[in-house]
Amino acid sequence: MLIVVPIDLFASGVTTRTFTEMFVQMVLVVGLYLFVGNSGVISFGHVGFMCIGAYATAWLTVPPMMKQFTIKGLPEILAQAQLPFLPSVLLAGLLAAAVAVPVGLVLMRLSGIAASIATFAFLAIVNNVYSNWDAWTAGTSSIVGIPTETNIWTSWLFASAAILVAYAYSVSRFGLALRSARDEPVAAAAAGIDMVFQRTIAFVGSAFLCGVAGALYAHFLGVVNPDAFFLSVTFTALAMLILGGMSSLSGAVTGVVFVTLLISLFRTLERGVSVGDASFSLPAGSQEIAIGIAMILVLIRRPAGLIGNREFKWTRSPAKAERRHKPAI
Amino acid sequence: MNPPRLIADRIAVSFAGLRALSDVSLELVSGAVHGLIGPNGAGKTTLVNILTGFQAPTAGNYRLDGERLNGLPPHKVRRGGIARTFQGGRLFKDLTVLENLEVAGLGLGLDRGAAEVLAEEVLEWIGIADLADELAGSLPYTDERRVGIGRALVGRPAFILMDEPAAGMSVHEAEALGRLILRIAEERHCGVLVIEHNIGLVLDICSHITVLDSGEIIEAGDPETIRRSEAVRHAYMGTQADIVSDAAVL
Numbered sequence A: 001m002l003i004v005v006p007i008d009l010f011a012s013g014v015t016t017r018t019f020t021e022m023f024v025q026m027v028l029v030v031g032l033y034l035f036v037g038n039s040g041v042i043s044f045g046h047v048g049f050m051c052i053g054a055y056a057t058a059w060l061t062v063p064p065m066m067k068q069f070t071i072k073g074l075p076e077i078l079a080q081a082q083l084p085f086l087p088s089v090l091l092a093g094l095l096a097a098a099v100a101v102p103v104g105l106v107l108m109r110l111s112g113i114a115a116s117i118a119t120f121a122f123l124a125i126v127n128n129v130y131s132n133w134d135a136w137t138a139g140t141s142s143i144v145g146i147p148t149e150t151n152i153w154t155s156w157l158f159a160s161a162a163i164l165v166a167y168a169y170s171v172s173r174f175g176l177a178l179r180s181a182r183d184e185p186v187a188a189a190a191a192g193i194d195m196v197f198q199r200t201i202a203f204v205g206s207a208f209l210c211g212v213a214g215a216l217y218a219h220f221l222g223v224v225n226p227d228a229f230f231l232s233v234t235f236t237a238l239a240m241l242i243l244g245g246m247s248s249l250s251g252a253v254t255g256v257v258f259v260t261l262l263i264s265l266f267r268t269l270e271r272g273v274s275v276g277d278a279s280f281s282l283p284a285g286s287q288e289i290a291i292g293i294a295m296i297l298v299l300i301r302r303p304a305g306l307i308g309n310r311e312f313k314w315t316r317s318p319a320k321a322e323r324r325h326k327p328a329i
Numbered sequence B: 001m002n003p004p005r006l007i008a009d010r011i012a013v014s015f016a017g018l019r020a021l022s023d024v025s026l027e028l029v030s031g032a033v034h035g036l037i038g039p040n041g042a043g044k045t046t047l048v049n050i051l052t053g054f055q056a057p058t059a060g061n062y063r064l065d066g067e068r069l070n071g072l073p074p075h076k077v078r079r080g081g082i083a084r085t086f087q088g089g090r091l092f093k094d095l096t097v098l099e100n101l102e103v104a105g106l107g108l109g110l111d112r113g114a115a116e117v118l119a120e121e122v123l124e125w126i127g128i129a130d131l132a133d134e135l136a137g138s139l140p141y142t143d144e145r146r147v148g149i150g151r152a153l154v155g156r157p158a159f160i161l162m163d164e165p166a167a168g169m170s171v172h173e174a175e176a177l178g179r180l181i182l183r184i185a186e187e188r189h190c191g192v193l194v195i196e197h198n199i200g201l202v203l204d205i206c207s208h209i210t211v212l213d214s215g216e217i218i219e220a221g222d223p224e225t226i227r228r229s230e231a232v233r234h235a236y237m238g239t240q241a242d243i244v245s246d247a248a249v250l
């Protein structure tokens, strides 16, 4: 993480922005990992929590002067609020976590695939509500005036904190219990593990981090609108997690860095490069195609992602992903 | 004080109209080893699934010390003091042996430190403490079985139900397993139900044996009764060519 120092001092504005965005995405993907990695249930819905966090921080930090015009229907206490950055971001995370409690209690009862589909429905619902709840969200138009406090330092601090939180969860009793239920749900139940409860805890914890990521992103862009937190962010976040390896924290972090580099490489190529006299550029949209192809290639070569289920530093012994099939009970 | 009892009372279950168990009753007492034998498909695993909350019976009930267990989910059955092992082991392969046992402590509501202490105690007691840091997925068959039993022993359950723990073991290994099962009953005062095809082993270690065939109890009693039973001999000869050699010891 020392790379931050030279980048901040010497690099151009573009690179600084790229890295700031990368750290914000790291908070998101690490949050997603906390649930997906430990439970084995893919979620398409976590960007919904990001959306909730982003709007929450807009309600709390946009100057009351400006809120009068864009979001007229806020209750008095929010309309007058103008909180500082840090408490606002944390409250945004807490709101996302609070929403995750009832959602989790319902969804976590479903089996793996049904739960995944239901998370997608949750994303669609959040997007719809925030697109039409004019009084609080200004509908599909943007809310402007969010203080741009997310810079490379704050985003780096939050990314580091998110990694620590996810690590602490993984080694906690809750993390171990949920991973056991991920690998052998039947045996975990026979060992006294309540899988629904464990999944719900992870769901709420990861919603908190994703809510924080949403708030950070809002403070990075300075504006929010519902479609900034929908399918394309969901796709990128899942690509990062899957490419890196969704069953390890190291994989999640690696995936974020790898995909960010890939995206900025292709963005540069889309803008065009000149070699001597000749210059060429890739058509717009190549970036998404490249991520898609990279994802397919990695999944073919390394189904468990670049990192698999190993961790960088704290491994006891390298896990063999080799699985034997056992007869059913 | 009476020793704890686990009672199955006229249990029946059907799968899509097919009767897998009908009118099955048995009683486990703490400190005693109870054998459950019968040809493949007789319904032995199904009975264990019912007693541990994995399968709801169509009729009948089961009780621990007079308290009905019907409808309890598996994790609550385990917390209530009834543990089980699986025919296929079902260890958490990516976790270490110690962590495998630790999970059972977490399931009982302990924190990691306390769960680890219990896990170590059980590994020590079984005599496999040296395996603690091995990955469960890399264990040889016999050790895998013993770890599965260890996981079920964490938290001193009143009863442990074992599904074919000796399958695939050599004669020598099966004898060692038999001694372990007797120690579980005697030293840990646990009531044991053991499903086993190795009938020699069952006759050696069990004080009471129930014989199932096609979902019905065809005989029950002490080893001597089973040894003499014409019905048992007939069931084994009639249905299962591959265990005729086992039946020969009858």
Ligand SMILES: Nc1ncnc2c1ncn2[C@@H]1O[C@H](COP(=O)(O)OP(=O)(O)O)[C@@H](O)[C@H]1O
Pocket: A329, B015, B020, B038, B039, B040, B041, B042, B043, B044, B045, B046, B047
């Ligand atoms: N979940 C299930 N659905 C349908 N049939 C089942 C199910 N579980 C067991 N059975 C059937 O019930 C019978 C008893 O099976 P099982 O209890 O596994 O026998 P055993 O353990 O004695 O070999 C078999 O005919 C099996 O096919």
Ligand SMILES: [Mg+2]
Pocket: B044, B045, B046, B087
């Ligand atoms: Mg069976």
